[in-house]
Amino acid sequence: MAQTSTHVDSDRRISTPAAISSIFPPIQQALVNGLEDPINIAGCARKLQQIAKDAGHERPLTIGLKEADGMYDGLPFELSGARFPSPLSLAAANSTTETRLVGRAIGQKLGSVGVNWVFIPTVDLLGESIEPLDASKTFGQDAESVCGHALALIQGLADEGVSACTNAHPAATTLEILRTQRFTELASSMDEQTNLPEFRPVRAVLTRYPLNSMQFGAAIHDFSEPEQSAHAIRATCEMVLRNTCGFQGPTVSSFTETTDSAAVCAMHTPLLSFLSGLDMVRLPEGAAAQQESVSVLKRAMGSGIIPYNLIQASAARVAAFKARFLSWERALNDSPAQSASLPAPGSLVHAIYRDAVTALSPGNSPLQGLARTSILVVLTPTVPRRNPDSPSDPFEPLGRALSDHFPRLRHVPYTLSAGLTDVHQAFLQRAAAVVLVLCNTSSAMIESQDEFVGAVHRSLRVRDAMAGQQRTRKVVIGAGNPRDLRDPFAGWWGVLCYEYSKGALEAVAEVVLGQREATGKIP
Numbered sequence: 067m068a069q070t071s072t073h074v075d076s077d078r079r080i081s082t083p084a085a086i087s088s089i090f091p092p093i094q095q096a097l098v099n100g101l102e103d104p105i106n107i108a109g110c111a112r113k114l115q116q117i118a119k120d121a122g123h124e125r126p127l128t129i130g131l132k133e134a135d136g137m138y139d140g141l142p143f144e145l146s147g148a149r150f151p152s153p154l155s156l157a158a159a160n161s162t163t164e165t166r167l168v169g170r171a172i173g174q175k176l177g178s179v180g181v182n183w184v185f186i187p188t189v190d191l192l193g194e195s196i197e198p199l200d201a202s203k204t205f206g207q208d209a210e211s212v213c214g215h216a217l218a219l220i221q222g223l224a225d226e227g228v229s230a231c232t233n234a235h236p237a238a239t240t241l242e243i244l245r246t247q248r249f250t251e252l253a254s255s256m257d258e259q260t261n262l263p264e265f266r267p268v269r270a271v272l273t274r275y276p277l278n279s280m281q282f283g284a285a286i287h288d289f290s291e292p293e294q295s296a297h298a299i300r301a302t303c304e305m306v307l308r309n310t311c312g313f314q315g316p317t318v319s320s321f322t323e324t325t326d327s328a329a330v331c332a333m334h335t336p337l338l339s340f341l342s343g344l345d346m347v348r349l350p351e352g353a354a355a356q357q358e359s360v361s362v363l364k365r366a367m368g369s370g371i372i373p374y375n376l377i378q379a380s381a382a383r384v385a386a387f388k389a390r391f392l393s394w395e396r397a398l399n400d401s402p403a404q405s406a407s408l409p410a411p412g413s414l415v416h417a418i419y420r421d422a423v424t425a426l427s428p429g430n431s432p433l434q435g436l437a438r439t440s441i442l443v444v445l446t447p448t449v450p451r452r453n454p455d456s457p458s459d460p461f462e463p464l465g466r467a468l469s470d471h472f473p474r475l476r477h478v479p480y481t482l483s484a485g486l487t488d489v490h491q492a493f494l495q496r497a498a499a500v501v502l503v504l505c506n507t508s509s510a511m512i513e514s515q516d517e518f519v520g521a522v523h524r525s526l527r528v529r530d531a532m533a534g535q536q537r538t539r540k541v542v543i544g545a546g547n548p549r550d551l552r553d554p555f556a557g558w559w560g561v562l563c564y565e566y567s568k569g570a571l572e573a574v575a576e577v578v579l580g581q582r583e584a585t586g587k588i589p
Contacts, residue, residue, distance in 0.1 A: 112180055154548075165219050185233060188204050443501070486521035499541070500538055543562075
């Protein structure tokens with residue numbers, strides 16, 4: 067669902083508060099009708115654009131879609147029944163050509179419903195600072211790979227008239243320097259920092275696309291004092307983005323909350339974002355909070371709390387961005403023009419998931435040659451659901467794919483709180499082969515999962531030691547951040563699929579069944 071953003075528009079520089087006041091109520095009314103399907107989204111988008119044009123704006127509104135769950139689960143419509151692969155899967159598939167095609171496919175879908183701006187990709191390197199649940203939003207930990215795939219995705223979106231808003235966390239690095247350096251020493255320190263691998267993707271994107279927008283992905287409440295945040299952001303904008311990287315596009319705040327109080331959030335966050343040197347702000351959710359945010363900004367602009375030179379500079383950057391990417395012809399067109407045809411979206415997605423599966427162990431899958439009548443036990447963790455429409459157990463597609471070849475398959479979920487239960491033990495005692503699925507959606511889950519794996523090891527070791535028993539064939543599937551799942555267990559044949567979407571699980575099932583080889587690369 068598109069999230070409302072506000073900015074200082076150079077088309078109406080002097081009367082900006084009045085412009086915001088005049089356009090906000092009809093926009094709010096247009097949004098009241100709801101955005102439940104593509105037809106409503108497209109109609110609402112055109113209505114918003116017509117309101118803006120009638121109000122005298124020279125350029126269309128930027129209508130943006132925030133990313134969710136890696137990249138695209140926020141889309142309220144299906145892509146020919148297929149979910150787009152996450153950036154981590156795209157990087158593992160190791161084809162920037164495929165990544166650009168995905169960008170084009172997303173661009174065509176978004177353009178068809180009037181969305182012209184999307185808050186992807188994330189160009190931070192996958193590291194310890196990335197929460198496990200957010201790992202799929204990244205293109206991995208190799209700087210060159212992140213550069214290549216981020217640029218390919220942005221270009222694919224641009225091919226279809228959609229602008230990317232790059233996500234990054236450079237202000238957090240700036241703050242760490244500020245804590246140990248005097249401000250007078252900051253320039254030389256920042257110059258050294260921007261040459262480090264973690265800054266390379268940011269520089270590559272900003273150099274190639276100097277008029278694109280960039281979103282700061284840190285939250286104000288990450289800092290002990292809001293002033294620290296503002297100082298770090300201001301230094302990052304001036305010394306890193308503008309001076310060092312030559313970036314001329316608008317910067318966007320994602321600071322949608324500062325405290326648990328929506329009222330405090332509405333009062334302080336947007337204003338602090340503009341005073342920190344950012345040009346656009348994503349308003350907090352909820353009509354009341356958004357109206358309060360707009361009122362606060364109007365008063366700040368009218369009273370001079372936001373200096374006029376900041377308003378002028380932001381207005382100029384936003385105007386240049388809109389002139390580069392937006393046109394009324396496209397914004398008001400029921401059927402915007404698209405570039406050359408794409409491969410069938412479903413086949414593209416399936417090919418990428420296949421290419422992304424990565425082997426952790428040499429040789430063939432232990433399930434090859436296993437008799438069809440054998441009992442196969444599949445142990446899967448309880449994990450957060452990707453979206454409300456997904457199955458209650460997201461690993462059902464894996465169980466179904468494997469059961470086509472092993473009708474006696476037993477799919478047994480496990481919870482880390484309960485650990486290895488008597489039910490699990492009973493199934494393991496009868497299993498000719500075991501497929502153990504591991505995820506790492508949180509740090510606590512990683513630690514508890516290690517305990518569960520140890521219990522499974524001990525149970526199978528006891529069983530295999532019994533006289534006359536054949537050794538249990540063991541396969542482990544990692545569905546998540548490869549940093550925590552890449553090490554194969556002794557005696558287990560391992561494979562990675564990076565996420566637990568339907569497409570990813572069906573692709574890894576093909577490899578586990580020995581139908582095809584794993585060709586992916588750990589990103």
